Each structure stands twice: as C-alpha cells, then as structure tokens.
Amino acid sequence: DPKDHATYMRLALDQAQESPPKPSNFRVGALLVDETTGSILARGYTLELEGNTHAEQCCLIKLAQAHDIAEDRVGELLAGDVVLYTTMEPCNLRLSGNLPCVDRIIRTRGEGGKGGIRKVYIGVQEPEKFVGENKGRAKLEEHGIEVVHVAGFEEDILRVATAGHGR
Ligand SMILES: Nc1nc(=O)c(N)c(NC[C@H](O)[C@H](O)[C@H](O)COP(=O)(O)O)[nH]1
Numbered sequence: 062d063p064k065d066h067a068t069y070m071r072l073a074l075d076q077a078q079e080s081p082p083k084p085s086n087f088r089v090g091a092l093l094v095d096e097t098t099g100s101i102l103a104r105g106y107t108l109e110l111e112g113n114t115h116a117e118q119c120c121l122i123k124l125a126q127a128h129d130i131a132e133d134r135v136g137e138l139l140a141g142d143v144v145l146y147t148t149m150e151p152c153n154l155r156l157s158g159n160l161p162c163v164d165r166i167i168r169t170r171g172e173g174g175k176g177g178i179r180k181v182y183i184g185v186q187e188p189e190k191f192v193g194e195n196k197g198r199a200k201l202e203e204h205g206i207e208v209v210h211v212a213g214f215e216e217d218i219l220r221v222a223t224a225g226h227g228r
Pocket residue numbers: 085086087088089106107108113114115116117147149150151152154155156157158159162187191192
C-alpha cells in the first residue's frame with residue numbers, strides 16, 4: 062500500500078548515502094515507485110552503475126535490465142501511476158555532456174505523453190555549483206510531468222550530496 066512522501070524521500074536519501082564521494086558531481090538517491098500500489102520498482106544512487114551514472118539514470122537502467130530491454134525503451138514498462146522520488150531535482154545539463162536525466166525522464170512518456178513517469182518528487186533544487194540554474198522543472202512540466210517538492214530533508218540531502226566536495 063502507498064506510503065507517505067516522506068517515507069519514500071527518506072529511502073531515496075538512504076540510497077544517496079551509498080554513493081562514492083566525488084568533487085565533480087552530487088551524491089543523489091532516487092526511487093521509481095508505482096503510486097497506486099506503493100511498490101518500489103527500482104532504487105539507485107549516483108555512480109552505482111559504471112559510466113559516470115546519475116541516481117535517476119541508474120533506476121531506469123536497472124529496471125530496463127531487469128526486463129532485458131534497452132534503457133531508452135524503459136517507458137514501455139511504466140504503465141499506470143509511476144513516479145520518481147529523487148533527493149535532488151533531475152539534471153538538465155551535465156558538465157560531462159552525458160544525456161541529462163530530464164531528457165531520460167521525458168523519453169519514458171509514450172506518444173501523446175501517455176504512460177511513463179508522470180510525477181517527480183524532489184528533495185532539493187540543484188545548487189548552482191556546476192551548471193548554474195537548473196531549468197529542468199519547466200521542461201518536465203511542458204511534457205506533462207508534475208514536479209513536487211517534498212519538504213523537510215533539505216539539510217540532510219545537501220550534506221550528503223556535497224560530501225565529496227571538501228571544504
Ligand atoms: N539530480 C542529480 N542526480 C545525480 O545523480 C547527480 N550526480 C547530479 N549532479 C548534477 C550535476 O550538475 C552534475 O553531476 C555535473 O554537471 C557533472 O556532470 P556529470 O555528473 O559528470 O555528468 N544531479
């Protein structure tokens with residue numbers, strides 16, 4: 062049965078704690094959840110999978126791998142009320158030049174914006190440390206994907222996210 066948002070955001074923060082600290086990114090955790098049943102479809106954290114991966118990206122790759130399909134087709138598995146919890150808002154630009162997670166999330170929606178990830182719950186906005194202001198929320202909303210802030214975890218999320226940045 063569906064849990065409250067804080068429960069899922071706390072689980073996402075638990076994922077972020079698994080991420081190896083690195084000065085050039087943030088330690089983020091994410092969960093893909095079926096909002097109707099409350100079941101967790103995938104969990105992930107920054108750098109969990111090889112290839113300089115992001116937490117949200119790892120969730121999508123792991124779900125795709127579990128069904129033996131390519132990541133760019135994972136939207137086909139996401140019928141119904143699938144949402145993403147991520148401790149930090151999805152990236153809209155990456156210094157590495159890799160495909161941003163906003164684009165990976167939008168890609169999960171089928172023709173005419175059906176299915177796929179319908180809502181993204183975020184713990185914090187991205188600090189303007191690497192790429193300036195993250196304008197991804199507007200892009201997600203343009204594609205019918207609602208972005209909702211789950212308050213209360215900001216301090217912990219940022220402490221974990223920047224642990225690899227030294228002082
Ligand atoms: N939402 C989110 N999830 C992550 O797992 C992660 N690492 C970031 N971080 C955003 C930051 O903007 C990028 O980490 C830098 O722009 C460097 O880009 P790479 O990570 O090397 O592709 N943001």
